[in-house]
Amino acid sequence: MAKVPDRYFKVDPWSIVEEGFDPGRSLVSESVFSLANEYMGVRGYFEEGGSVESLLGAYFNGVYEEAPTAGSAYKGIVRKTHFMANAVDWLYARIWIDGERLDMGASDIRSFRRVLDLRKGTLSRELEWRTSGGKTLRVAFLRFLDMENPERGYQRISFVPSDFSGKLRLEIACDFNTLHAGRKKRMWREQKKGFGDGFAAVMARTATTGQALFSGFSWTANRRASFSPMEAELFAGFGIDLPLEEGEESVVEKSVCNLVQRDAGADAGLLWSRGIEALESRGLPAFDAAMEAQESYWGSFWESFDIRIDGDELNQQGIRYCLFQMQEAYHGQDPANNIGAKGLTREAYNGHAFWDTETYCLPFYLFTNPRAAKNLLEFRYRTLGKAVERAAMLDCGGACYPVATLNGEEACDLWQHASLQFQPSTAVAYGIAHYSQACGDLDFLYGHGAEMLVQISRFLASRGSWTDRGFGFYAVMGPDEFHMMVSNDCYTNYMAKKTFEFTLRTLEEMREKRPDSYAELAARVVLGESEPDEFARCAARMIIERDGETGIYEQHEGYFGLPHIDIDSIPTSDFPLYGHWSYDRIYRTDLIKQPSVLMLMFLYGRDFPEEVKRANYEYYEPRTIHESSLSPSIHSILASELGKSDEASSFFGFATRMDLDNYNRNTGEGLHATSIAAAWMNIVYGFGGMRSEGGELSFSPSLPAEWKGYEFSVLYRGARIRVGVRAAGVSLRVASGTERVEVLVYGERRRLGSAPLVLPLPAAAVGERKGG
């Protein structure tokens, strides 16, 4: 599984730097230089347009279109799918000198530098343009998305002529004439356009879903410029004749306000008024003030949650890039938002959220931003009704959470996934347990949490079946998507068992501690008197098959009997298998796409003794081809735990730099937003040995041989714990917040305070330096 980096950007601890422009890498760079603030996202495209290969992509969380699926008419198969709509190019700019247009693909560009500054949260670009008339102009662009006032974006374009004075033609606008990358279609219908004193605005609706988006901007220049409004369909802006003075800077600053109204039934007139008001009253803060606030936001983020890696520049840059992107993609602004597999960086995967949210992303938020973690779960609560409808479509009771969704409805148009995979539902239950235990939020648990738990358990009880052997699930697909229509998938059954058990425990606690809440819940979900007993029977008699001799859990019935294939015998040119093998062929052997039994041993690590994990790891890992960007980190974490430090490092290899180094050669399709979360887990859970399920936090840090040391922070019960690991020892302290907190370190209960607790690093926890 050797993956090879395609290194291009400069290595720097706090920024991503492109020196000189490679048009062949344009789409990858656009993805890497994406910005987002949860509310909206924009690819790092060149705002001035031109002939370079580009996807002019700008997206808004929860703004989507729908289309009928072409699947069969069988019952329960989704009839329409949703996909994130490419929206407004609010950075639109066109630049001319003497009628010649700046075009990165055609102009004579003498120098080029693009920088994503992780400390400031800005993307900047500087270039020197030599016109065919021999004039030289330095052009600088800066953009950022306001992290605290998320409907706001800012753009600054500045010009310094080296050898001439004169005039420059600049056109700036908001433009809805964008195309969906896959469907090659414009998604918007114009509703209204308007101009005012120094501002322009346009409002449009999505064609099929009728969601409204207002996009307007005001602008200022540091020189007296003549200008006039420009309009076209779905387009409003200004044409500006900007004076240039040799050696001096001419600057235009654009403050943008983008307002989304997701509800198609809502009054768009109000939306228009809100937008115009923001523009008219100059309600947008000045560029400099906004930029100052932006720096302060990111400064405070890094102060709290920076991960430092000593002696590994590549991973240092990589993990900071991951933290930055995670925070940008989502930080709990709005419970109506979720995290698409590609964040807001491209239309691939349709912007859909998957089980990745609860399984891969949630831990990052649990331990840096509990409000965000809660909001992710509130998203599921807000869409509980859709999950109940979906369960009914599948002839079941309760709630079945979608495999892929934008608005809570199932939008996965592959029935074999949408109808057979239940890890999204059990992941929600897992997330509720994880959140309520880690954050101690019993109000949520006994309210929205318990309601979801009952509905999920109800679904599981109705979807499973009884035989003489007990209760189990038939015709399912587990997280290993290389086996389909299997019986008693170990992951599915085990997760269901845990879901039932946690639901029952929660109900019991409620009955005892909050009888009123219990009564209210029971009434709301019409809890049958015998339902808890049924859940208990299902849990108690859940079929979990394990080889008594080897301790190996059988992934599903019959897995052990499947033909074996030696991964090393597969030519590397066959990867990815989905692209090179006949579809059915991936289902015929014991090959595994991504962890399933091992995923269980990660999620419920405390349920399984080390020797059982070892046996299962040694059995399943060699059968796994990691054809999911989510796979290697989980293996790295388990390898760390099992003292397999070489393997741990090797799987970690590309976790932090998957997109920076375009390991999978598909970063042009957008960032791997959820794998980025796995990189965080890989350090904190993997090397840091943190475990968080079941209500107690524990650490068993180890030190990869390649590193001198590393530090990370986690927020736990109000205390920010800073963990530092070096060969000399492990240090843990409460860096801020609640003064004291109890955790386990290497299995022993420890009370942490502001003074560092320093412990020696166990010998087994130090990686052996290769060849050292």
Place this chain on the structure above:
Amino acid sequence: MAKVPDRYFKVDPWSIVEEGFDPGRSLVSESVFSLANEYMGVRGYFEEGGSVESLLGAYFNGVYEEAPTAGSAYKGIVRKTHFMANAVDWLYARIWIDGERLDMGASDIRSFRRVLDLRKGTLSRELEWRTSGGKTLRVAFLRFLDMENPERGYQRISFVPSDFSGKLRLEIACDFNTLHAGRKKRMWREQKKGFGDGFAAVMARTATTGQALFSGFSWTANRRASFSPMEAELFAGFGIDLPLEEGEESVVEKSVCNLVQRDAGADAGLLWSRGIEALESRGLPAFDAAMEAQESYWGSFWESFDIRIDGDELNQQGIRYCLFQMQEAYHGQDPANNIGAKGLTREAYNGHAFWDTETYCLPFYLFTNPRAAKNLLEFRYRTLGKAVERAAMLDCGGACYPVATLNGEEACDLWQHASLQFQPSTAVAYGIAHYSQACGDLDFLYGHGAEMLVQISRFLASRGSWTDRGFGFYAVMGPDEFHMMVSNDCYTNYMAKKTFEFTLRTLEEMREKRPDSYAELAARVVLGESEPDEFARCAARMIIERDGETGIYEQHEGYFGLPHIDIDSIPTSDFPLYGHWSYDRIYRTDLIKQPSVLMLMFLYGRDFPEEVKRANYEYYEPRTIHESSLSPSIHSILASELGKSDEASSFFGFATRMDLDNYNRNTGEGLHATSIAAAWMNIVYGFGGMRSEGGELSFSPSLPAEWKGYEFSVLYRGARIRVGVRAAGVSLRVASGTERVEVLVYGERRRLGSAPLVLPLPAAAVGERKGG
């Protein structure tokens, strides 16, 4: 599984009669009154058009359109599908009196009678029309499709005015403006139109596949009529002013020539010339002569192969209707033709041929028309190249025959069938064995047959896998389509084993008896030296799981462990399950759609002792919901063999009258052409106890309690054997052909000649009369 008849037509031994017209049954009647002659087919629609619900459907074998499928882009999933095109309405007629048009849905119709005459092969209709002006006109229509000159069709329309003389306006034409029933689309592009002395013609091409069809007609009238050509896009005909004389008959006869050119690359100019020549030279036989030939054709068919049932008028009519439709759908005219699941009676199932051809239809032809049987296999030989391409798409060697096809390419757009079902391939091998053994055609076997056998075996060897337990198939779907992605499906494995064995036996015989043919074959298919050994190993170590104690073969790995569902517990309103259950739900239990293990015990009956068949029948039948029209007959045949005469009769119940009585309420969608073949098997193999696999023909007749007796004929080794069964005894004789032939009767070898061999009917072979 009680199915309820919707009886509508009059019961008559030699015809299907509709007395009075029920517009609510229009589509069903159109299907039932379909005519075909293998080359073309036409529904029983009213040629005069009008407002009655109607599918104006006319079809040509192998004339189809194609369309991209909307499936996913995974490798091996078909990207385009084919579907039979609705073609030319060559019966087009419009009738006016005094500007008032005849319309069965709106006119005042005083009497109505429609008759399909099975002895003449004609469809006729008589009605009395009372115009709003108070005129009464008797109108009679007659149509037939020439069975021996299949490009020819005939239509006769006659008028007798009861109470007036005057003129009638008649327009007759060939009209390509037909619509595909599902896609609501016109499929044709006009190429040419022309008129001549008493004839009109139009030629068109299918839009996507470019196949050409010439349709022209000449006409005569028994009165001097004025007329003029009429043309429109895709339409050519004549408007005729026909004189009417009170009490006398005015007749127009139309002789039609429809010529298909399937190859889009062929010169359509030649096709046009051929067509015009036939029309110009009056090359079409006169109506009366053609009709005489038609009667003689059918007379000779019935003389040879009529099945007589004594004491059961319903089944007598039913079985003759089945024989008639089978002969019409296919009789071996052209090896480029095959049998669609709906014959040429409607677009449902896209006109595709399935494994039904070799498994259900072939026996009828084997024992009535060996040339037709051979041609069905030649169809597979002609499309061997496509099957080789398909196997390669599936990353396999050899030849994989399509699940559904019109031209040899896989056209099934459900990947779960197209990629996982191999019964079409093993059915072809079975058909080759069955044909060559029953008909003794070693030239075919050692030529085309052996080449297909090697390629099919090669496919099977490459698609299967080895484990410690032996050789088997993983990720397949057997004929029971309620279980998918299973391992070691008993039917699939067993059929593969038999395929390997028959291939090896054939190769050995060839090497011994026809070394030149063997060498030629080996060179043509590049037979590897070790390939036969590999086939032998696969066969010898094929995994076939059977419970040693009960003798029950496990349908596939894990089947015995599936949750059980009691069929009687399913509300009848849930049927058909495909329409009422969530798609995945049908896969979660031990419910079976149609026979799988039992199918094996029918196809290879001689391999399994009676007690094994009994155990398996008693285990599997109660788990089978027969959600395929192919299912009940197989169960009836096995029930007969096992002496379960009540069950045999009950399953037989609707075999012969499935469409006449619209048992499945979907006859409007077209006739169940392949189930019709199962009705023949149900009598000959079921009650007649005939067995034909393995080279020897045997009979063990029994007599259903409801019948006084029955007779059928089979052609075997050149002898037509007539079998008669009555309570008084069984009689077998050679009725024509080869003078003497050897068969087994009740297990004993008997030599049959022209004098009847009469044997007593064993006591166990007489059904017990219910309540008797």
